[in-house]
Every structure is written in structure tokens, then in C-alpha cells.
Amino acid sequence: MDSIIIKPSSGGFLVINLTKVNKYGFEKAHTHIKSKLVAKTIKTNVQHDRFPKTRNEYLLTSHIRVSSNESYIEKIEQLISTRRNKGHQKYINGQK
Numbered sequence: 001m002d003s004i005i006i007k008p009s010s011g012g013f014l015v016i017n018l019t020k021v022n023k024y025g026f027e028k029a030h031t032h033i034k035s036k037l038v039a040k041t042i043k044t045n046v047q048h049d050r051f052p053k054t055r056n057e058y059l060l061t062s063h064i065r066v067s068s069n070e071s072y073i074e075k076i077e078q079l080i081s082t083r084r085n086k087g088h089q090k091y092i093n094g095q096k
Helices: 018-024 036-047 057-066 070-085
Strands: 004-009 012-017 030-033
Touching (some): 030 036, 030 057, 057 070
Antiparallel strands (some): 004 012
């Protein structure tokens, strides 16, 4: 039996980790995604512990919510933390 499922929902899809639902409850084991393709990508990434290509914080958090692997979760949390702490440098044209 597959522990991660995708269910249609109003306005999109739910990605649910059934193993995590039994352990932590539904609120901490699911995420809402608008696109079925993105939902499938999250499911595949989490099942195979693949590092997501996206840098979108919501999608990274979705990976964390669906995953049960602690080391995988830590890697994604580090990426989110790095992205939040990274300052945006302003471009200055040196020729003026």
C-alpha cells in the first residue's frame, strides 16, 4: 500500500501521508496543491527523498509536511532558513 496519496479537493488536490496521519494527525500530514502535476512531483520527491528543484517556500514546506524522513526534512528546513536569511543585494552600475 502506498502511504502517500493524492485526492481531489475543492480548488485543487490534497497530498496526504497516511502513515504520518496515524502518528501526528491530519493537520500535520497533508498539504493543499492547485496543480495535479505539482502534487505528483511532491509525492515522487518525498517517496524517493529527492531534493526539490523549486525554491518556493510554500512548496518546500509542503514537502516537509508530507515527508516522514527526518534527515530529508532537516535538509529542506536548512534550505528554507538559508533563503530567509539571504539578503538581496542592490545592483549598482559602476560606470556612472
